[in-house]
Structures are given as structure tokens and as C-alpha cells.
Amino acid sequence: MNFSIFKRLVKREILKRALSLFSLSTVAFAFQACYGTLNDFEYDVEITGRITSDESGDPIPNIQVEAKEINNMTWTDANGEFYLYAPMDTIYTLLVSDIDSTANGEFYSGKKVIDNSKKLMQLETRITMQSIKN
């Protein structure tokens, strides 16, 4: 970082404090262009998970993972893994369902409650699904 930018950044901090005295500090950086959206500064948690079969232990692709009460949904990839962003709530119930019929095997729907009372920003989970035996 060159010295002139460093000076500007120091000046930014001073101005931010001065603006906050006049209730302007939030609007200084929270802006939006006419054809754009609001900025996003919320905290949320990244949940990563892996879904496997109870019978074979193999990962199951294309399983729908839904956290209905917080309006989020995703699907497992070829490795049975999923990534989901969720708000910083404490408890999530993940509903898992096999939506592709017999492709990739057949499994009963299930659920898993995830506790984030520590308000972590990353969580990892493993879910086992019970296979439907013919």
C-alpha cells in the first residue's frame, strides 16, 4: 500500500467518525445504484454436509436438502455433498428427500436438526439415509 492511500484510509476513519456524529455513517457505505440492489452485510452460516446410504455407505447424489422454516434449499452433488447458506438462527431442521425416484437408489425421506447456538459461521454435518429395500 502506498503512503498516499494509507493517508486516505486514515482520513476515511476520521470522516466516518465525524459522519456518525451526524447520523450519516451507515449511508456512507450502504448504497445502491438505480438498477441495483441493497448491499448485503448480514452474517450467515455456511452449512456443508454429506449424505450417504445406510446400506452401502456410498454418497448419494441428487438428494434435495431443504430448510423450510428459513427458506433455503439445495441438492447434493455427485459426491453426495451439499452447501447451504442459512441465517444466523440457532436451530435448523434439514429435510432430506430422494426426488429422482429410482435413479441413484431409493431412500426414505429424513430430517436432521442442526444446532448453531454458538452462532458459528461454518458448520459441517453428515446425514445417513435409509434405503428402501425391494
Add this chain to the structure above:
Amino acid sequence: MSLKKEIQKRLFSQFAKNETAIHELRYLFWECTLRCNLNCLHCGSDCTSSSSVADMPADVFLKQAEKISKTMNASVITVVITGGEPLLRKDLEQIGLALRKMGFRWSLVTNGLAYTVDRHLSLMGAGMGALTLSFDGLEDEHNWLRNSKQSFEKAQRALEVLISTPRLNFDVVTCVNPRNIDKLEEIYTFFLEKGLQAWRLFTIAPIGRAKDNSELLLNREQFTFLMEFIKKKKHEKEMYINFSCEAYVAAYETEVRDGFFFCRAGIHIGSILIDGGVSACPNIDRGFVQGNIYENDFSDIWNSKFQVMRDRSWTRTGSCANCKEYKWCKGSGMHLWKKESMELIQCHASSVFT
């Protein structure tokens, strides 16, 4: 003007000057497609349902995003995905997840026509943090401007889904025009009853398809009416209501928006356009494009170009040359300038000068 407002104004002006010198990217538009499922009368881009221009491949954009994340602070940057209608792309979720992994936040601008519950859930799961829905009035006015009989019903369905998600930084944007200006009170009540928390109003600039349609543009009286309407509703504090960033509005500054006018194009706002062009807000005259990602990296263009947006002294011409407001306005919004003639298309403030 009160002493408090005068001090605020001077402080903010110092802040804007300092931010211009730092020019830290905080808002990156990505024009991901020109395809659209509507054919709006006022569209700023000339998109069609079967645009002949191909969508930008995800990997091309993500490669640039990755380079940006290595040279800039991605955690303060919101990537705003726009079009065309971005929902016509099926890979937004994968792109969104990849952006979050690089440290960016991302958001979407949509007309709501293709916004279903399932799509909402999967976009949220992919870490979408903000969304703007276009909604231009009650049924008749909305469908007229959107040029589609079903657009109101679908936008309303999208509105209900979006309102049910408190995590989302969500707002509705309305193009105010001569057809809906007398209905603003009714539209306001409709939104309030739906539970909408943030509403932004903007006027239609004579650019894109709107430049040939005088039916869309407000006259002085209507513009003043709009300013008074927003001012009044802001005081009532039932909803977070604002005039968009689009222009300097003289005595209405801070009365119709929370802060003072500051066109951040090229200062905090950059874009990657459909053809790889690098600019700021997508509604800016394409003659002002600063480079192309197919030739140079976005970061290099951002760091070495954009002088035309960071030093606006060239705007001191025509009606701005001797304007007493120039010190605060700096020639208003960048999107209001024509590159070829370097002329201002519209001065909003002159409508409210007394």
C-alpha cells in the same frame, strides 16, 4: 438550510472526495444475459426474449471474480447479477455458491416473472443476500409498462415469497411515470398491506427504449409532486422509502434519500457487461466503457482506467457550466451523460429549483 444539514453536507462532500481518491470497489454489476421474458417499454438495455447475444459463460465471469478476490477485499463487495432477466439462466445457484466461497456477497435484480418458490429456496441456499424486484404499479399500470398481461400477477406472487424471508435485503423498485404518478398513494397502501419494508422510486431517464417515448417522462410539476410524496412518506416512517440514487435534487437532498447525492459510478461501482466490457452502472452510455475482460483483467482496468468517472471536472459544460449547485451536484448521474457529444441529457434539480 439548518446548521446541522449544512455541516452534514460539507462533511459528506469531504467523504465523497476522499472515497473518489481511494476508489475501492464495493459493488460489481454482472450483466449475465441479455435474454428477457418481458419487453418493457422503458428498458435501459435493448434486450429481447431471444437475444442474439450469447450469455456470458459462468467460467469466464468466475475467473475474473477470482482474480478480483485475490487483489481486492471481496468481503466488502456485493456482486449484483442483472440482465436482461437473470432468472433465465439456470446456473445462478452454482455461480452464487462459487462467489460466496471467494468471499463475495451476491444479489439479484429481477422482474419476478420467473420467480417461483423453488427457485427462491435454491437461490437463498446458494447464499443470495439481496434482491430487487421491479414493480411498477397496480395491475393496469404495471402490465402496461411491462408490456405483458401476466406480469403483475407473477410479480405479486414473487413479492409474497420475498416478504416471507427476513434474511434477504429486499426492496421493490418502481419506475414513476405519468401513468402511475396519480396512483402512488394506492400503490403505497398496497405495498404496506403486503408487508413490504423497503420501496425505492425512480424516474425514467430518456435513454434505452424510453428515449423515443415521451409518454414515460415526468414533467416539472409531476417531478415536484414525486419529491413531495417521498418526503411526506419518509416522515411518516411506515416504510423505508427512498428516491433512487439517479440524480442530484437540490433542496430535496436528504429529504427524499437518507444521504446526500453521490454518483459512485467508477468510484465504488464497477461492472462486467455482457460482451466483456468493463464499466460502472449498466445504464451508463456504452461509449464510456473502460476496457474488456477478454483483453485485460477487470482488476487492472479498475486500477488503471476510469479517470472519466473519478474526475468529473469535464462535466462543467453546457447548463452545468455556471450552475450554482455544481459544487454539490458535480454534473449529476454519470448515466445522464451522452458520450458522443459529452452532453447532459437531463437535469433533475432544475425541475425543483425555485
